[in-house]
Amino acid sequence: MAAGTVQLVLVCVTASSEDQVTALDQQICPSSGGRNLHLQQLQAYVISPESAGYIDSIAQPFDYTAAxxxxxxxxxxxxxxxxxxxxxxxxxxFLRRA
Structure with a gap:
């Protein structure tokens, strides 16, 4: 059973000087702290909600006291x-020598 799926996600990233910030970018990703942001498409592994509990339980820090x-x-x-x-x-x- 897979813990999730590979999906395309949209994220807001800081625009570099050569990036063109469009009206859509400004509408979806408003400027923050004087920095312009633009949309970028990334491929990500998205965990399904059914697997989140299992992933969270095994991602706990090592317990040195229990170890x-x-x-x-x-x-x-x-x-x-x-x-x-x-x-x-x-x-x-002792019995052998006695």
Missing amino acids: AGFWGVAFTTVISLWLVSHGAGVIVN
Whole structure:
């Protein structure tokens, strides 16, 4: 399922000195801060409304606190398993030599 579609969109961009600003440009894109604007056509990937929630949920910043918690649990688990297996090995060696 596609998250969106490729569409042509119109945007107002700052007009350079060689651009001709037409009456349509001035009507749709009024001047801002003394700068003339004109319409420009761009090709853009537009996200569909159904996919916006999914895109927003995966675009969250990385949570270092949660990652540190997971790392701490994993590290503690590995060290605990190593200590248990080391203790079992000591007991097995003791029984083997006795």
